[in-house]
Amino acid sequence: MEKYESYDAYLAALEKRGQLPEGFKTAVLPLSFFPEERKLINPLPMNMSLIMLDKPTTRFAGIFTSNRCPGSPVLIGRERLKSKQIRGILINNKIANVCMKTGVEDSISLLETLAESAGGKVEEYFPCSTGIIGWRLPIKAMKAVIPKLVSSLEGGTGVKLAKGIMTTDAFPKLRSIKVGKGRIVAVAKGAGMIEPNMATMLSYILTDISMGKSFLQKCLKRVADQTYNCISVDSDQSTSDSVILLSSGCKPAVEEDVFEAALLKLCTELAEDIVRNAEGSGHVIKVEVTGAQNDALAKAVGKAVINSPLVTTAIFGNDPNVGRLVSCVGDFMGINNLTFDKDQMSIWLGKELVFDKGSFCIDRRKEEKLSKYMKERSFDSDHKSYPEHNLTVDVLYKLSEKGKGHAVVKGTDLSYAYVKENADYRS
């Protein structure tokens, strides 16, 4: 079991695993100018971060939020997927760029400045913004920083990038894996539970393995559906969620299934880091659903459980409130008008059978045992700067004997800290 005794120990682990793949450089600079409003929000500075390829690449992929009120960078990013080649990604935290009259032109003008100092065309860069919604980016100040940002590009590890893109994240998130003669390194931000505005999930996946563009896009979609799209820290999907994958092509290709397996492992770990990040919460919850008619239904049921305030508050309180585990599934089936036979359903909490083919099977002894099980898996409810451990509260649903649908969904409990951070952060 992974365990870190301190933030320094955690950072050391990231440095160890964080070496950038061949062909990439990054830079991070704090913004010298802060908008007045910033003071209302929180004391962290705005960072501008830059990911650059040594040479433009034709090997890239991206997936973006399905939110119908997407940020301007998302609108531009979708366009970029049609570009012939990509040179880099420009990222800022603190203020998102969502539904502003000048949103698209603002992002474009930043890329224009970037292209001037780093070379290439505007179409060869992805823009990304995350943070407060409803305010305009401090464009003038941001443009002023860009040349310095370009001149400070360097290799090394991705740790400063992982730190630079954080908003109210508890700790930086970076994972890496060896594949063939090269590697995949990925960073992510996404605070969720304690993000004061949006649980924006940004992830940048860098590799030197030279896989083809069309494969990368399909592969990234399949992997994201099993990882980033199987986590929920609150039911809201952000306006800016983006995952961008770049390959420098510096290392020989590997078998497609080998690359996909490696990417799946990497993103599974990173997705769990995103959930675990929300340690304002008390537990990480892993809901496995089997016996569904199909995988999509299994995932939807898992999300219904993870997003049930009654379930997640009970788990926060270490309360084996099995009634809620049953009711939220019945609720989901009913609301979606799906036929469902509860007498085929069994539920395990931890390894304990609590609902046996349509009927509860719990007693005081089992309740006490389960309460202890949950306590052992709880976090210090403070918003720690590193993950204490990687334990999860495991819930297993078997919806039927014959269904082949399967999914694993991860999320967090609903804690005081969630409400407090989300209610008080600006007041």
Add this chain to the structure above:
Amino acid sequence: MEKYESYDAYLAALEKRGQLPEGFKTAVLPLSFFPEERKLINPLPMNMSLIMLDKPTTRFAGIFTSNRCPGSPVLIGRERLKSKQIRGILINNKIANVCMKTGVEDSISLLETLAESAGGKVEEYFPCSTGIIGWRLPIKAMKAVIPKLVSSLEGGTGVKLAKGIMTTDAFPKLRSIKVGKGRIVAVAKGAGMIEPNMATMLSYILTDISMGKSFLQKCLKRVADQTYNCISVDSDQSTSDSVILLSSGCKPAVEEDVFEAALLKLCTELAEDIVRNAEGSGHVIKVEVTGAQNDALAKAVGKAVINSPLVTTAIFGNDPNVGRLVSCVGDFMGINNLTFDKDQMSIWLGKELVFDKGSFCIDRRKEEKLSKYMKERSFDSDHKSYPEHNLTVDVLYKLSEKGKGHAVVKGTDLSYAYVKENADYRS
């Protein structure tokens, strides 16, 4: 504006409006035996409540939860809708009767005892249970109380019934309205935010107006869709939600539309009482959605807003976090793969335009004004025993110019108290 200075003042208002319609009697008795487990839950006793008609009626209707793991009383209640005549309703709080091996036979055996002492057949009584899920009803003790319950039936007001069916409700809920030569009186329970197990909504609607059975069923369904089904205190729908309407037929019929209008007004008030009950929360939120393609979509959008933890925590914190008001709608449209043009959407918070045809229009002055607006509409966050006032935080969405779909959805914010009660109640 309704305002009550104290619990006594509120009770006095209920007594004033609570006179039972002609042809009804009620009785409420605390249960002399308490199961051991009760001590784990809360100190309130179990009450058994009885609603009896002086004469059996053929005029009745009922609607029940769509939860696919319904309580045994719900299964029986659906059967009862086919009965020729109905004599009464037997209700208990504290322990629900959901997914227990002996659930149906337990409820039936209670009705057998009731039929023995009150006359008629088992098929002529509705059973209702609400409370903890996962435990068996203390049948023996309950059966022992029933004869005394029957012998203590009396007329007067429905206030003791409104009190008797409460679980962790903050205060009893009773509404009435005059129609033609008679009246409609309705009571409800439903704690939602602070219900430690399920936000079970039970409502009993009694009238002496002699409307026909088939009309009553259709009318109740239409009215419930606009009232009880347009509130959400947490996204979970209970396993036991039940609304039962009985007419004694003692007073002449009125025009169907006159009766339906009166029932709609009554249930609108009662539904808001249920939401307002959850004063562990800080605000009652009223979301009106116009310009949707149809009413169903308007309602679904309203519920997506009311059920968004990011929106409801922001409102709890009196934070005019308009980004969340936009994002949760975009999220809903995206997740359900609906085409949606954000540039047709405008949003008002209070009476302030905050999102104008696709773009935010908010500044510091407006934010401060809106924060003040929300503060003025907040409750003392303690779980008061009476509603302080009937103010709401009003959010208006205009999704498009041409859409005719309209809905009003009411709910509460997400407060510390919600998490605390739901997490700690049993520990």
